[in-house]
Structure formats: C-alpha cells, structure tokens
Amino acid sequence: MKARVEVFLKPGVLDVQGKAIEAALHGLGFPGASDVRVGRVITFDLAAADKAAAEAEAKAMADKLLANQVIESYRVEIAA
C-alpha cells in the first residue's frame, strides 16, 4: 500500500526556508509570491493488511520519527 506523509511547520512557527525562497523569488522577478512555506513529503510502500491498519502505522511512524510535533504538523494519506 502506498503511503504519503506530508509534514509542515505549524502556523505561527517562523519558516526561515520559506522566507529565503520568497526573497529569492522576488529577486528573480516574481514579486507576486507571498506567504511561502516549505514542507516535506515522505512517500513509501507499506506492508499492511488493510487501509485502516496502514493509516495507523503511518501515523505511528510520523509520531515517532517523521515529524517533530513541537513545531510541525503532519497529514497522512493512504492510496489503496
């Protein structure tokens, strides 16, 4: 089963990478870009019995390793 975990900084946490990209975009001639935020996506195959089990396992992975829940939030998607 294909799993996909998206990790973003929580709203309110300063996204320095996003700010740097925003400044670079403005410098490159894209003044219309604002509120740039950067996150990461982790995709993987998961050996699980069904979709619910896969979702529970992917969430456990995110809690333990993939996201730092002090400053990040995550979203799990399972493709059947």
Place this chain on the structure above:
Amino acid sequence: MKARVEVFLKPGVLDVQGKAIEAALHGLGFPGASDVRVGRVITFDLAAADKAAAEAEAKAMADKLLANQVIESYRVEIAA
C-alpha cells in the same frame, strides 16, 4: 491564488535521505516500510490574473529556483 509545487528526486536518483529514514523506521520497529522517498512541497500565494497565468508563473518559478531539473522533477497545482 494558492499555489503548490511538489519537488521529488527523479526515479533512479539515489535518495539518501529516504534510505536513512527507511533504516531508521526499520530500527524503530516498522519493518513494513520500503521504497521511502523524500520530497519537498513549497506552497505560496500568487497574485495572478487567472489560473492559467498562475500555473505558468509557478512553473517558471520551479524552473528557475524551486527545482534542480538535472536530478529533480516537479508538479504544480493551483487551487482556485
């Protein structure tokens, strides 16, 4: 307009970050995870006249700055 650019390493390019996460997941008791790949997502607001213009501008941004097309591919999504 909300834009979203997803950047992934091209298939065939060794994803060392993904390999490290995979090994860590196995060590943490998730042996079922395989083919772990890591990408990034850049979201931003875009001042554009319409969806087509926003998409063209986001693609230009990806070409110039957001993705390294030698080793990465990207996908642009515009939410109306």
